[in-house]
Amino acid sequence: MEKETNFLYLENVYKSYGPKTVLDDIDLAVSEREFCTVVGPSGCGKSTLLRLVLGQEFPTSGTIRMQGEPLGFTDTRRGIVYQRYSLFPHLNVLENVMLGKVMEMGFFRPRSKMKAAREEAMEFLSRCRLGEHTRKYPHELSGGMRQRVAIAQALIVRPRVLLMDEPFGALDPGTRESMQLFILEQWEKSAMTVFFVTHDLEEAVFLGTRIIVLSQYYIDGREEGGARGARIVADYKLGDVATSTKVKASADFGGLIEKIRHEGFSPDYRQHVTEFNLTHPDSFQTLEETERKKG
């Protein structure tokens, strides 16, 4: 079980803010090129987990490794797309997308490199079907267009992992669906690993090759009334590539969603830690004896 050499590896990760434990003993191994969706009830700590992988915050205890090396502060190995405040308001679309390339150049910007950067940015923009809007400013774009620019901006520096924090949450349903197909397209072309946090179960099951359910509704052997942070209560392998949105209407699809909703989102239904459905081949658990006890 050489899990440490997996692409992304988290073991015994705890995150507390003062007395409150948000993430409780997270064990997660992710292979490359996985499209990992993360779901869970509101406030369970999905965004916290994202911030840990991003390097914006550090675990209270436990290890996080990428390709065997400990993760440091935020850098270009991890890209991020937020729900809002995605773009820099003082730059137009082309300048926003070029920014990653400009940062590579250092203080002096040779003309030849700027030209190459501009061309590369234009290529990404036409790939995202934004070739006509390069001179516009973010405030002149619609929500869907802004998110597409934000994705192009993140992709141009070729991050190993793309982190997305409910990126389509503020969009209307029609735009959201076209953005889902769009991100799948970009993921296939760029061969990167994606970590996608969302509220929308349908979206998570549709997009992912793997779905992780984070929840604070569980029981374990530790004393009653003790603070419990969120754990991974379920971990499923999903079909490899979603071909069209018609799959959303199938019975299997709906059945899986119901199952996840029951396992992770119902405060009344609490499984014991030893009974979690961690069926993905990469999933693993490290449990203490106290946690294993059944009450």
Added chain:
Amino acid sequence: MNDRPKIPRFLGLAAKPAGPWRAVLIAIPFVLCLGLYIAASQARHAENPRDKILPTFTQMGEAVNRMAFQEDARTGKYLMLADTVSSLRRLLLGIVLAAVLGLVIGIHMGLFPGIEALSSAFVTVVSIIPPLAILPILFITFGVDEVAKVVLIFIGTFPLICRDTYLYTKNIPREQITKALTLGAGPFRTTYSVIMPQVIPRLLDTTRLSFGAGWLFLIASEAIASTDGLGYRIFLVRRYLAMDIIIPYVFLITLLGYLIDLALKKTVSWKYSWYREQNG
């Protein structure tokens, strides 16, 4: 059949003063003031032809002619021009210094928690000290020449500009900074390439609004200890009750203030149009 109610031209919440009528409304207070002045001036002159308190327009015209277009007998300079140049030089030097330092320090305070911890309380305390109260200290330290006046204007305008920049920078969503880091920016590039361009239009707006205080400190320091300048001249000729010089000088100061305000407003609209769209 017309069911629409009559839209009022002036009174009420739904009024729409538009077109040439709007220009008339705008002009009314000015015309009224002018009319009152002329009436009062004529009344005083009817009683006492040598009245100096409310000079007629002819008298003021003669005074302007003397100050602006005739060389002063003693110094050989055109006084109005010399005064304007001296005053503007002091004012602009003081405020530009306040703006540049306010920008740099404010941005660093807003971005780097260490610098914030170091300077935030201090800048707050400095901003509470009334600048005119320390003017004597400045005169003692720097003498009664140019430096003390520029320093006064600087101390009077810097704290507000600095704190405003600091708070505005702090309010820039943290997501932008994280995003910049994922794109390969270090702390230097983030500060100067990503954050500063966003803060500059705000700086220009705040500086524009600080000019009011700037003029105040300029005129106060010139009134107390100076050999030339717009404020100096006004307070000097006060002793001779020369309202025919004072009133035109006040108009000149108002005009200069208005032009500077307009110039800064237009700069932001023209060069930073995205800022107006975003912040209005």
